[in-house]
Structure formats: structure tokens, C-alpha cells
Amino acid sequence: MQNNSQDLFYPNHVLRQVEKPAQYLGHEWNIIDKSEFMDHRHQKMPMIRFGFCFPDIYEIGMSNMALRIVYNLLNSRADTWCERIFSPASDMRGFMQELEIPLVSLESKTLLNQFDIVGFTMQYEMSFPTILDMLNLGKIPIHNSARSNSDPLIVAGGPIVYNPEPLADFIDLFMIGDGEELLGELIDLYKTWDRKDESRESFLLRCAELEGVYVPWFYQPEYYSDGEFKQMHKLHSTVPGQINKRVVRNLSKAYFPTEPIVPNTQIVHDRAYLELFRGCPRGCRFCQAGMVYRPVRERAVDLLVEQAKQLIESTGYDELGLLSLSTGDYSELVQLCDRLLEFCAEQNVSLSLPSLRLDSFSLDLMSKAAKTRKTGLTFAPEAGSQRLRDIINKDIKESDLLKAARIAFSGGWDRLKFYFMLGLPFETDEDVYSIPELAKKVLQIYYDLPPEQRKRKPQLTISTSFFIPKAWTPFQWCSQIDQIEMAEKRKILIDNLRIRTINYQWHEPDLSVTQGIIARGDRKIGKVIEEVWRTGGWLESWNELFVYERWQNAMDKYGLSVDFYTSRQRSADEVFPWDHISSGVTKQFLWSEYQKAEAGELTAECREQCHFCGALRFNTGLCVSHGK
Amino acid sequence: MENKQISNYRYRLYYSRTGVPTWIGHLDLMRTFQYSCKRAKLPSAFTQGYNPKPIMEFALPAGVGVETRADPLDLELTERITAQEVIQQLNTKLPQGIRIEAATYLEQPDKNLMSLVQAAAYTIIAEKLGTAAEKVIVANDQTIIVERVRKGKKRRYDLRKLIIDLQIVSPNQIKFLCKAGSNANLRPDMLLKALYEAEEITKNNALDAIIIRDRVFLKNEELDY
Numbered sequence: 001m002q003n004n005s006q007d008l009f010y011p012n013h014v015l016r017q018v019e020k021p022a023q024y025l026g027h028e029w030n031i032i033d034k035s036e037f038m039d040h041r042h043q044k045m046p047m048i049r050f051g052f053c054f055p056d057i058y059e060i061g062m063s064n065m066a067l068r069i070v071y072n073l074l075n076s077r078a079d080t081w082c083e084r085i086f087s088p089a090s091d092m093r094g095f096m097q098e099l100e101i102p103l104v105s106l107e108s109k110t111l112l113n114q115f116d117i118v119g120f121t122m123q124y125e126m127s128f129p130t131i132l133d134m135l136n137l138g139k140i141p142i143h144n145s146a147r148s149n150s151d152p153l154i155v156a157g158g159p160i161v162y163n164p165e166p167l168a169d170f171i172d173l174f175m176i177g178d179g180e181e182l183l184g185e186l187i188d189l190y191k192t193w194d195r196k197d198e199s200r201e202s203f204l205l206r207c208a209e210l211e212g213v214y215v216p217w218f219y220q221p222e223y224y225s226d227g228e229f230k231q232m233h234k235l236h237s238t239v240p241g242q243i244n245k246r247v248v249r250n251l252s253k254a255y256f257p258t259e260p261i262v263p264n265t266q267i268v269h270d271r272a273y274l275e276l277f278r279g280c281p282r283g284c285r286f287c288q289a290g291m292v293y294r295p296v297r298e299r300a301v302d303l304l305v306e307q308a309k310q311l312i313e314s315t316g317y318d319e320l321g322l323l324s325l326s327t328g329d330y331s332e333l334v335q336l337c338d339r340l341l342e343f344c345a346e347q348n349v350s351l352s353l354p355s356l357r358l359d360s361f362s363l364d365l366m367s368k369a370a371k372t373r374k375t376g377l378t379f380a381p382e383a384g385s386q387r388l389r390d391i392i393n394k395d396i397k398e399s400d401l402l403k404a405a406r407i408a409f410s411g412g413w414d415r416l417k418f419y420f421m422l423g424l425p426f427e428t429d430e431d432v433y434s435i436p437e438l439a440k441k442v443l444q445i446y447y448d449l450p451p452e453q454r455k456r457k458p459q460l461t462i463s464t465s466f467f468i469p470k471a472w473t474p475f476q477w478c479s480q481i482d483q484i485e486m487a488e489k490r491k492i493l494i495d496n497l498r499i500r501t502i503n504y505q506w507h508e509p510d511l512s513v514t515q516g517i518i519a520r521g522d523r524k525i526g527k528v529i530e531e532v533w534r535t536g537g538w539l540e541s542w543n544e545l546f547v548y549e550r551w552q553n554a555m556d557k558y559g560l561s562v563d564f565y566t567s568r569q570r571s572a573d574e575v576f577p578w579d580h581i582s583s584g585v586t587k588q589f590l591w592s593e594y595q596k597a598e599a600g601e602l603t604a605e606c607r608e609q610c611h612f613c614g615a616l617r618f619n620t621g622l623c624v625s626h627g628k
Numbered sequence: 629m630e631n632k633q634i635s636n637y638r639y640r641l642y643y644s645r646t647g648v649p650t651w652i653g654h655l656d657l658m659r660t661f662q663y664s665c666k667r668a669k670l671p672s673a674f675t676q677g678y679n680p681k682p683i684m685e686f687a688l689p690a691g692v693g694v695e696t697r698a699d700p701l702d703l704e705l706t707e708r709i710t711a712q713e714v715i716q717q718l719n720t721k722l723p724q725g726i727r728i729e730a731a732t733y734l735e736q737p738d739k740n741l742m743s744l745v746q747a748a749a750y751t752i753i754a755e756k757l758g759t760a761a762e763k764v765i766v767a768n769d770q771t772i773i774v775e776r777v778r779k780g781k782k783r784r785y786d787l788r789k790l791i792i793d794l795q796i797v798s799p800n801q802i803k804f805l806c807k808a809g810s811n812a813n814l815r816p817d818m819l820l821k822a823l824y825e826a827e828e829i830t831k832n833n834a835l836d837a838i839i840i841r842d843r844v845f846l847k848n849e850e851l852d853y
Binding site: 008011012013015016017020021022025026027028029262264265266312313314315316317318347348350 | 659681
């Protein structure tokens with residue numbers, strides 16, 4: 001029976017049997033509906049239909065900054081309508097299969113295969129099977145080789161695009177780096193494609209001429225007999241041998257959405273966000289984002305305050321978050337926060353400060369933020385011992401940590417969370433034991449406070465993830481520990497953190513190993529991802545749906561060894577399957593950082609000294625201003 | 629010294645929801661109203677504490693999948709504006725599907741709107757629903773027991789005790805008046821459950837039903853539906 005008010009696309013009996021049905025229905029505040037212009041489609045103004053796909057469910061995807069930016073950016077063009085598509089959750093996916101309901105956009109309920117361009121964001125490796133699943137639910141052939149001129153152009157980009165090879169069989173073209181300018185150029189080029197006259201291949205060849213575009217179809221990997229990557233062959237003379245990432249040079253002038261969609265239902269990060277800067281001056285050696293987003297480019301304080309006002313006015317959100325890789329490093333943080341706090345107090349908005357770095361943590365800022373609300377505080381020392389923190393270039397002293405904890409406890413924050421990594425390069429058992437020791441020292445800080453400052457019991461959360469070597473980091477040559485070692489290290493923490501006020505959380509070893517396979521995977525891993533999807537894996541980023549056996553079986557089927565991709569130490573001269581994608585930093589710089597790690601030497605942050613990582617070539621941001 | 633004794637101004641609003649907002653839960657509906665009030669720049673009165681929220685009170689939560697036509701909702705403002713201004717400002721900032729249909733300024737505000745609820749009127753449209761209700765409810769005076777599991781506990785209800793009046797509008801449509809509020813409350817999906825458990829309609833048709841809450845009756849209001 002039809003709904004009497006709006007066409008909701010899904011029958012009521014489906015909506016009554018799925019969790020959070022509104023996530024499939026759209027019609028949120030600030031949604032962009034260009035259907036009224038669609039009547040003219042093939043007449044006056046052809047509208048480019050762009051389907052932005054987030055390979056996870058709504059409440060995760062809607063929290064994502066890239067989605068918010070791309071959605072409003074593309075829709076700011078009169079000739080483009082960007083719509084959103086998310087993965088269904090398990091219950092809805094079951095109904096879609098049973099009732100043969102295809103995957104459609106939230107805005108106009110358009111089937112995925114009817115779009116001109118379908119774009120996926122690559123946020124985390126485990127979402128790759130979800131990309132295949134969404135293509136399939138949207139009735140698009142999963143292989144780029146199987147697509148005809150009537151299929152949409154399938155593009156992808158995002159923070160982990162710097163090793164695109166595992167998706168090379170599925171995606172038509174990758175966009176490397178910042179998308180703000182490149183997306184527009186791609187749309188402009190797309191409008192010149194006459195699908196009747198020009199083949200897909202010919203059009204893709206033209207796309208490959210855009211700086212930052214990688215069309216895997218025109219590149220053929222060659223391997224040694226033992227499976228090691230040998231080199232990448234260009235299959236066409238006009239495509240670039242190296243694909244350089246795109247960089248937005250002036251972030252203050254770059255597009256930023258101040259009228260983001262406000263979901264009808266609560267999402268994971270349910271607040272308005274400002275993006276303070278892109279890049280990170282620190283250079284932690286395990287961190288891919290810290291390497292590939294160079295150089296640091298900030299937005300101006302005045303602009304951010306203005307954007308904050310517009311955001312709150314257009315959304316009505318009562319919480320404002322600050323987004324960047326290390327917010328504490330924003331050059332005018334105190335001034336910015338003073339002005340934001342003033343505005344927030346007037347508007348009954350709470351300012352949520354993200355995990356600040358301990359060394360840049362000021363009592364002043366904390367107490368100011370506390371006027372609005374005291375939530376938990378999060379710190380990321382990453383390693384328990386000073387030795388290991390030096391190795392990973394996390395320049396935090398234990399005394400800084402304890403001092404920050406004292407300030408936090410005496411200021412009334414009784415919930416502290418600490419993030420650590422296990423299995424870092426050169427890690428010893430002593431390094432692992434130093435994590436519970438540090439936790440106990442932090443607790444002791446609390447008990448040393450005068451009684452009037454100890455109102456509630458402290459709650460300390462220790463969270464560990466397993467280190468996963470990533471492409472384009474100084475640790476891309478490193479061995480990743482296997483599940484047995486992971487379990488041993490985790491056991492040390494479990495045994496030594498049996499304290500009532502400490503809550504210990506850890507990541508799943510199998511999931512971490514699988515992520516490791518993909519993170520440094522080559523094109524052969526695409527077959528594995530496909531096999532995992534064919535054998536039932538589709539939302540593998542969800543612990544409860546992830547099945548390691550599927551990955552093991554798929555690796556076996558193609559005669560691939562898990563250890564080859566994860567625990568194998570790479571040699572200095574190994575050629576990587578991602579070497580032809582350039583993040584701006586040079587392989588020489590990464591190698592020298594790896595050597596310094598082994599020697600336990602720190603590399604000062606960019607503001608103090610230039611280390612000639614390669615990002616200087618972009619001639620912008622901190623690279624240009626730090627000498628002044 | 630500032631006078632701390634600020635008296636707020638209380639308004640009673642009647643909202644309808646159709647389309648997408650029908651499919652959000654009560655907490656999400658409250659959240660949506662909070663953000664909408666802020667967008668509308670209403671001079672909302674806020675709760676105290678670290679996490680101030682606009683003061684608003686709903687008469688009766690509407691379940692996911694229940695449309696409303698005029699559900700009461702109280703708002704507190706710090707400035708006296710006309711009820712018409714409240715309607716106009718809010719209606720331009722509510723998401724599609726939610727509308728303020730009417731509003732009045734409460735001269736003598738009675739707090740705790742929820743406790744005033746006594747009954748609700750519903751319309752339900754589903755295939756063969758009228759015929760089934762005729763047989764099971766109207767032409768019969770036996771108890772109608774349904775079981776509902778909530779927080780792991782099973783509870784049994786006799787729907788007949790909760791239904792005040794029921795009319796068959798057409799073979800596919802009924803409307804009825806039932807007890808509502810914190811003491812005794814009939815959930816319309818329980819009535820549908822009773823009918824498909826009696827095998828008078830199919831479960832799928834029951835789940836496909838359009839459920840509309842036409843009115844919520846407060847204390848001292850005439851039960852005229």
C-alpha cells in the first residue's frame with residue numbers, strides 16, 4: 001500500500017522491520033534536491049548526476065568530513081547534482097535481496113547505475129569489499145573491464161588512495177590528493193564525453209591527462225617469480241609514469257560547506273565541524289595521514305569564526321567540533337578558541353576539543369573549554385616508553401604526560417583515555433610493560449591530589465591498536481607482527497591492567513592482519529577482496545560481520561601468503577606497487593626517517609626545521625611560511 | 629544584582645508529522661525539534677547544567693511509523709511573542725514532513741504535559757483491516773490478549789480494556805479512540821498484532837499499515853474524535 005504523503009520508495013513493512021529506517025529515506029534538513037531542474041535533462045541544461053558512495057552505513061558516512069565537503073562542493077555547481085548513497089545495514093540488505101530492491105540514492109531514489117559518475121571515498125581498507133557490494137547492489141559490473149559506455153564512470157579518492165592497487169580492477173579512475181579542484185576539472189571533462197561517439201577507453205585516456213588522475217587500466221604490473229613487485233608498465237605513451245597528488249594551495253580560499261545536511265537521526269559524530277588545517281607538522285613515523293597530507297595549510301581565524309557562526313545558524317547544532325590531524329598545533333589556537341568560546345557561550349553551543357597533544361596542552365585552554373562542558377579527555381602517546389616514542393617520532397615526554405594528567409584530574413576531568421599501539425617496529429617486551437606502568441603512574445597522580453579535588457573515582461581507559469605498516473610512511477619497509485605475537489602482547493596488558501578503575505580495550509588481531517594485507521597490497525589482492533565478497537563478506541569493517549576465514553581461504557585460493565604482505569621485512573631497494581603514485585614526500589626521505597627511527601633519533605617538527613621531505617615542491621603552507 | 633527569578637513563557641504547539649519524520653524514534657524527534665528551534669532563533673529557555681537543551685515537553689511519544697496530525701508539545705521561551713510568530717518561525721526551519729499546525733500561549737501553564745494525557749484517536753489503513761476489526765473487535769465481546777516483550781519481560785494486555793470506541797470506516801480502514809498516557813496506553817501496533825495473530829489479516833499487511841494518530845486528548849478535553 002502506498003504511503004499517502006511522500007513516496008518513500010521502501011514499503012512500510014520493510015521500514016517497520018529495520019533498525020533506524022529513516023537512514024534510508026533522505027529528506028533531511030539542508031538536503032539538496034535538484035529534481036525540478038531534471039525535466040530539462042536532455043534539452044536546455046543537461047545535469048551531471050554524481051552519486052557519492054560511502055562504503056559504510058549512514059550514521060558512519062554522514063559523520064565524514066569528505067562527504068560533507070564533496071556533497072556541497074559539487075552541488076554548488078549549477079550543472080551537477082550530487083546525491084548520497086550508503087551501504088545498507090544487514091537487516092535492510094536482507095530485504096533488498098529478498099524483494100529485489102536495488103541500491104538507490106537518498107535524494108531522488110535513483111538506481112546507482114543511472115548516475116553519470118559514481119564516486120567512492122576510500123577511508124579505510126576494510127571497506128573495500130563494501131565497495132564491490134554497493135556496485136553490485138547498484139547493478140553496475142564490479143570489474144572496470146566489464147563496463148560498457150552505458151555504465152557510470154566509477155571514480156575513487158580519499159585518505160588511503162595512495163595505495164590504490166588493491167582496487168585497480170574495480171575503479172575506473174582514482175583521484176590522488178585534495179579533491180576540491182580536481183573534482184571540478186573532472187566534471188568539466190566529463191561534459192565533453194559524447195558516449196555515442198567516443199569509447200570509454202578513449203575518454204579515460206583523456207582523463208589520465210588531468211594532474212592527479214590515475215587510470216589503472218593503462219598500467220600493467222610486473223612481478224618477480226616469488227611474487228614480489230618488479231615494476232609498473234605504462235600501456236599507453238600519453239599516460240604519466242608518476243601520478244602527482246593534487247594540493248589545494250590556499251585552504252582559506254578553498255570551498256567549505258557551511259550548510260551541511262542535518263540528519264533526522266543521531267549519527268556517530270553528531271555536530272558541526274570546522275576544518276582548521278590540512279596536513280600535520282609533526283611527522284610521526286607510523287602515520288600515513290601525517291605524510292600524505294603535507295604541507296600544513298591553515299585556515300585563517302577570522303574565516304573559521306565566520307564559518308562557525310554560519311554552521312550553527314544553518315544547522316541548529318548545539319555542538320561544534322574542531323577537525324584536523326593535530327588540532328593543538330593550530331598556530332593561533334588560543335585566539336581561535338577564545339573567540340569560538342565566546343560565540344558558543346552566547347549560543348548555548350558546546351565546543352568539543354578533540355584529543356589535543358599533551359605538549360601543546362594548556363591549562364588555560366582546558367579551563368576555558370570546561371565552562372561549557374566537561375567530557376572525557378583523550379591522549380595519544382602511542383607508545384609506553386620514551387625509547388619507543390623516540391623511535392616513532394612522537395615527541396612527548398613522560399613528564400609532559402603526567403603533568404597533563406595532573407591538570408586534567410585537578411580540573412575535574414575524571415575520565416581519561418589513552419591510545420597506544422602494540423607491535424611498533426623495534427618494540428621489546430619492556431616497551432609493552434611500560435604501558436601498564438604508565439597507566440598506574442597516571443592513576444597515582446590522581447590519588448596524590450588533595451582530597452577536595454578527588455570528587456569521583458577516576459576512570460582510565462587504555463586502548464590499544466596493533467600497528468599496521470602503511471604505504472607512504474617511513475615504516476612501509478617494516479614487518480607487521482602476526483596474530484600470535486599480537487595475542488602475547490595483548491596478554492601482557494590484560495594481565496597487568498586488572499585494576500577496577502582501568503578499562504582496557506583492544507583491536508582484533510585478525511582484523512589488524514587483514515587490514516595489513518590490503519594496506520600494502522598489490523593488484524593481486526583485488527582478487528582476494530573479490531573472493532571475500534563472493535563468499536559473503538560485504539561489511540568487513542564491522543567486527544561482528546568480519547570473518548577471517550574468508551580472507552584466509554581467498555588468499556589460499558590465489559596461492560598468496562599472508563606473511564608475504566604483512567610480516568615480511570622489505571629490503572631497502574624493494575620497488576613498491578605504490579611507487580608510481582606520488583604523495584609529495586620522497587622515498588629517500590621516508591627511508592632516512594626509517595634509519596633515524598632505528599637509531600632512535602627524533603626529527604624536529606616542520607615549524608622548527610625543514611627536512612626536505614619533498615612537500616616543498618608544492619610551494620605553499622608551512623613550507624613557505626616557516627622561514628619567516 | 630540580577631533578578632534570578634526569570635519566569636518563562638510557555639506555549640502549547642500541535643505538530644503533525646508525515647513522510648520521513650514518521651520513521652524516526654522519539655529521541656530523534658526531540659533532537660530534530662531542538663535543532664529546529666535553534667535554527668528558527670526562537671528565544672528558547674534552556675535547561676540548566678553543562679549541556680543545556682531547550683525546554684520542551686511532548687505529550688505522548690509517537691512510535692516509529694506513526695504519523696501524527698496534531699500532537700501536543702510544550703515549549704518554553706524567555707520572551708513573550710505571539711503564538712502565530714512561534715508557528716511561522718518554526719515552520720520555516722522544520723525538516724520536510726513536520727509542521728506546527730496550531731499553537732497557543734498558555735496563560736496558566738500546567739507543567740508536566742505528559743500527565744495530562746488521557747486518550748488518543750487513531751486511524752489505521754491496511755488491507756482487509758476493517759473487515760477483520762469488525763469480526764474480532766466489534767461483533768464480539770471477548771478479551772483480546774496480546775503479549776508484548778519489553779526489556780526482556782513479557783507483559784500481557786487486554787486490548788478491549790484499552791479501547792474506548794472503534795469504528796469501521798471502510799473494509800480497509802478503521803478509526804478508534806483508546807486510552808493513552810502513562811497509566812494505560814494502547815499502542816496501535818498491538819492492535820494490529822492482535823488481528824494478525826487471530827489470522828484475520830496477514831502479518832505483511834499489518835506491517836504495511838498506515839497508522840495515523842489523529843489526536844491526543846488531554847484532561848478535561850471532550851473525547852470527540
